[in-house]
Amino acid sequence: MRLRHPSGTPLHLGYCTNVHPAEDLGGIIAQLDAYAVPIRAALGTGVLGLGLWLAAPVAAELAADPAPLRRLRRELDVRGMEVVTLNGFPYRSFHDPVVKQAVYHPDWTTSDRLAYTLDLARVLAGLLPDDAARGSVSTLPLAWREPWNAAMADAAARHLDELAAGLAGIESETGRTVRVGFEPEPGCVVETTAQAIAHLAGADTERLGLCLDLAHLACAWEQPSAALKALRAAGLPIVKVQLSAALETTHPEALREYAEPRFLHQTRTPAGDAADDLDEALERGLPAPWRVHYHVPLHADPAPPLTTTIPVLREALTELAGGPEPLCDHYDVETYTWSVLPPALRPATAADLAAGIAAELEFARTELRELGVTG
Template sequence: MRLHHPSGDRLHLSYCTNVHPAQDLDGIIAQFDTYAVPILERLGTDVLGLGLWLAAPVAAALAADPAPRRRLRRELDARGLEVVTLNGFPYRSFQDPVVKHAVYHPDWTTPERLAYTLDLARVLADLLPDDAARGSVSTLPLAWRDPWDAGMAGRAARNLDELAAGLAAVESGTGRTVRVAFEPEPGCVVETTEQAITHLADADHDRLGVCLDLAHLACAWERPADALRALRRAGLPVVKVQVSAALETAEPEALREYAEPRFLHQTRTAGGASADDLDEALDRRLPAPWRVHYHVPLHVAPSPPLAATTPLLREALAELAGGPEPLCDHFDVETYTWGVLPPALRPATPEQLAAGIADELAFARAELHHLGVKA
């Protein structure tokens, strides 16, 4: 959706398609009719934004041949869909039965991650609406924290230099600006905004910045105002915001039905204790309260004694979009966990999933409207 800030700046609100499992172009296009068009109709909007996820093989095929890129653009345009941002964090197979640590590979020490991200930038340059100011690609926060040493840091730094050069070449060849956003996440080399500032200090800040995932920010127990103030001081732009909420509770036993085998659910306590997954945290009986990296639907409050980190989400949106000028123009709702929610909360049909995503987007739109951002 296209929204307008009181400053006159346009904001883009989309939903991330990594919630869907398609691994090829035909499957991706089929998603448009199964999910995106019903979502658009339910929202009553003329244009629906997609934060498109393309697995590495389909990204490579699209980058290598303009014909399928033109086909994809036609299919989007015909349905009133647009793409200004891509999710380049999962490399492939993100909705497999077990993902866990595999989502962090290949990491930014490898040529494969660099090639994938530049493929996405080349594809996005052709998908961007003609009047879009720029595009964004979100990516992983360098690597999982272990192992990590000086040699790996050096390889990653060289890849980031090549990435910036490749993005400059995309802009020179197409006239379209695409920026890459590194997404701090619990357990990774870059977990907090301060770590992002440290590890991206020597990066090209015109082309490389931060993807601020609001669930991850909550799990790091960071205050939005403090985090954004530090980023501004460092000159590190917020290229993209993932509008998400994590689980929070002072009674951890209530979380047992959320422990599941597909995704990591890193757990952090207010006192600084941590576990890399929810079942580990439960076994170790970490001191409460907890925040858990489990993206929950934005528009539905979990049953007590569980809560969502929605108050922090609102604080962050107020900082990002409630001032005289927006601090970011790409907002992507990213609840990829619909398929692993406890059975009573899990959509049973594609229609139910589309309705849930539409309700999340309506919630995010309403929150931005409260800040003066209008359709």
């Protein structure tokens, strides 16, 4: 959706399509009709923003051949969809029965991750609306934390330099600017904003910055105003914000029905206790309260005694979009866990899922409007 900050800066709000399983062009186009078209109708918006997830094979196909890329652009245009951001975190197979730590591979020590991200940037340059100022691609925070050593850090640094050079080349060829945001996540080399500042020191901040996922920020028990102040002081731009909420509770036993086999649900306490998955946290009996990396629908509160980190989201949005100038112009709702929610909470049909995503987007739009954003 096209929104406008009181300063006059356009803000783009959409939803991330990694919630859908398609990994080929035909499937991606089919999911537009199954989900995006009814979402746009429910919201009554002329243009719906999509944060497309393109698995590595289809990204390579689109980057290499202009014909399918033109086809995708046409299919988006005729349905009233636009794309200013891509999710480049999952490489492929994001809806396998078990994903867990596989989502962090290949990581930034590898040339495969570099090639995939540059393919996405080339694709995005061809999809950007003519009047969009720039595009963004989100990516993983270098790697899972283990193993990690000096040689791996050196390899990642070289690839980041090559990434910045490649993005500059794409801009020279196409006239379109695409930036890449590294997304801090619990358990990774870059888990916090402080670690992002340390690991991205010396990076080309014209083209590289942060993707700020608000559920991840909350799970790290970071205070949004302090985190954003530190990022500004370091000159590290926020190129994309993922609007997401995590689970929180002082009664961990109530989380048992959320333990599931597909995704990791890293669990953290304010005292620094940590588990890499919810099953592990329950077995170890970490002291409460807990925040759990489990993206839950923004608009729907879970049953007590569970709650969510929506207060952190609201505080962060106030910092990001409530000032005289926005700190970011790309906002993506990213609740990819609809299919693994406890059975009673899962959407039963495609129409149910579309309605849920539309409700999340309406929630996000309302929150931004409360800060003076229009549209």
